[in-house]
Structures are given as C-alpha cells and as structure tokens.
Amino acid sequence: MSHSIADSTLLQSIVDAHQPDFSLYTGFYRDVHQHPEISAMEEDTAKKVVAHLERLGYTVHTGIGGHGVVVVLQNGNGGKKILMRAELDALPIQEQTNLPYRSQRRMIDRYGNERPVMHACGHDMNMAALLAAADLLKSASAKWTGTILILFQPDEGETSGARDMVDDGLYDRVPVPDLMLGQHVVPARAGTVAIKPSGSVLVAADSMRVRVTGGPCENTVNPQICVDPIPLSMQIVSELQDAVTKEIGPDQDATLACWGFWAGEPGNDHVAYADMLLDIKTVKPEIRRRVIDLIKEKFQNDCRAAGMPRDPEFNITVRAPLTSNHDDVGGPIAHVFRAYFGEKMTEMAFTRACEDFSVLGEVHDDVAEPIPTNHSPFFAPEVDLTLKTGTMPWHLQL
C-alpha cells in the first residue's frame, strides 16, 4: 500500500464504516458447509464464489487449474500487489456434528470411489471470510491504493491446486503479486488470532514410495530360502526414524512415518515385493535433502546386506513445500494484530504438521470442552465471530 494504516483506531474506523452485510456470508458459509465438494471436483462451490464476486462488481477469471477463481482489484496507481487466498475443496470425512447445516453428502471422487464429504478443514470459513473481505475492500477503496488479487484455489487436499493454477497460466491473466497472504481457521477460541511474524510456520512434506523386491532367488527352486521382503522392510521402517535422528541430530526437526505397507497376494506363498509409503516432514531444505538421501542409503545398504536380488526402488513426490513467513510481511501484520486484538492475539507455535492446523491457535484456559480440530468429523467453528475476525483487512497495514 502507498500508505500504511499505522494505528488500530484508523483501521477500526475503516472497518466500522465499510462493514459488509455479514448475513450474506454466514448464509454462504452454511450453504457451502452443507453442500461440500471433494478436492478437484469443486464446480458448484466455485460458481457460488463467482456469484458473490460478480455481485460485488469484480471481473472474474474462472476455470484456472480446474475450478480455480481469481479477481484483481487494481485501485489507483502504485502500491503493492497483494494476493490473498482461500481454498475451495472439502475432505472425504463423514460429518458427525449435529449442526442443522451439517453435510450428509457423498460424492464420487476423482479416483472413482464414493466418499463422504465434509468441510472438516474449515475451507468454507476461509472462503466466506475472503469473500467478506473482498466486499469490504471494494467498499473502502477510497481509503487505500494498490492491487489486490483475490484467489480461490481448488484441490488443496492433495496439495496440487496451487501448482495446477500456476501451470494453467494464472500469471498470464493476473499480475504476479509482490506478496501473498493466507489465513486458516484453526481450533482456537472464536475471535482470537495467531501469527508467527517470521520464519517457518508449516513443515515441508514429502511422500516417498519404496519397493523392496524379494526373489526370484538364483540357483534354487525353493522360494522359502529367499530373503522375504516383508520382515526386512518392517525392520528397516522400524529403525528409520532413529537412524535419521542419529545422523542429523535431534534438534533438526525431521520426522518420518510409514503411512502405507502393502505386500503379498492371497494364495501365493512367495512374496515378490513389499511396497511402502513414507511421509517425511522437515523444516530446512538442506536437512530435507540429507534425510531423503539417508533413507535411500539405509534401504539400499540393508537390502544389499540381506542379499536381496535387486536394489530397492524409490519414487519421491513433494506433498507440500515449506511454509515460512517473511518478517517484512509478518512483522507489520503482527504489529497491527497486537494493537487491534490485544490479549486475543497470540504468537503462533511452530508445528510439524503441514495440513493439520490444530496446534496453531492457542486454546485459552477457560474453554471447557476441547475444540474439535481440523479434519475431525466434529469440526464446527463458531460462525459469526470467526467470520468477522477472518474478514479484517490486514493487508492495509502493508
């Protein structure tokens, strides 16, 4: 922005003068919550978002990287270009709340499987807040200059929608932003906010598929004397975290988990191979590379030592890149949060999760019941206060 909103009184006066009609957005929230759409299938949700943006007078770009939506509000000359993002998709979870607007929907996902669907990560709230902010920003356009990009991303669930939008020519249609802001509803007390002014916020996550191949053994017709890939693979997996921690040190935030293990076929006494899906979470690029190399080495060395006829095979995909805040952006926002929210603002704790935001918001002592976390079938944010909090035009500080 060409000028910065230095004090919270001025910010409050702008918000008070340009408050959107929140009933429009609580209505949107409840509708989208009751009619969620699974990742990469967000057609109707995108249409609902577009309808609100068009009503506000925005020119809307649609169908980017699937059902992605973006608008640009260029307001005066100069100022920064700021992108704000929300997510369109819901999760394959069976809702178990008793809300009157609970989802009972089932959908066929992109893989052809019928799944229950629920906005258990709160993307419905993130969307409602961004739409309400789009309303407020338009209404208050005499109070700021700059360029705002308001973006609704598909398929965050499999962390590929952002890439799909960029690959589909997002920045041929809209300017490249100078900075980007994302906010996410988390299981903290409604009306509170948390931010980490600088540094890593969410871990990098990689998926590694490993195949350990057993026989055929050479010089024998008896498959039983071959090295069985199942116990060997189980042993390697059980030793993996310790082996990595020992090499890189316990202070270097690298966690490993085995998320899948498949081996053997019914009726076959010879196990050809064992397939594993490993989840790797790290916070530093150089540690990430070392951890991946260490895992490969351990599999290779142990397979060779056990006399496996083949080296293991690896297939690595980036599930989520590291998320970290730049202090030029996080610093001023933290400053205005503190001034505006006082006690209701906390510093966000670092989490090793890349999608599970459950520990990001500080839960206050006077909350009697534990708040169901994102991805819980009981996830149910308090709508009005959360939406109002999520609508605040924080970028005006930048």
Ligand SMILES: [Zn+2]
């Ligand atoms: Zn989410």
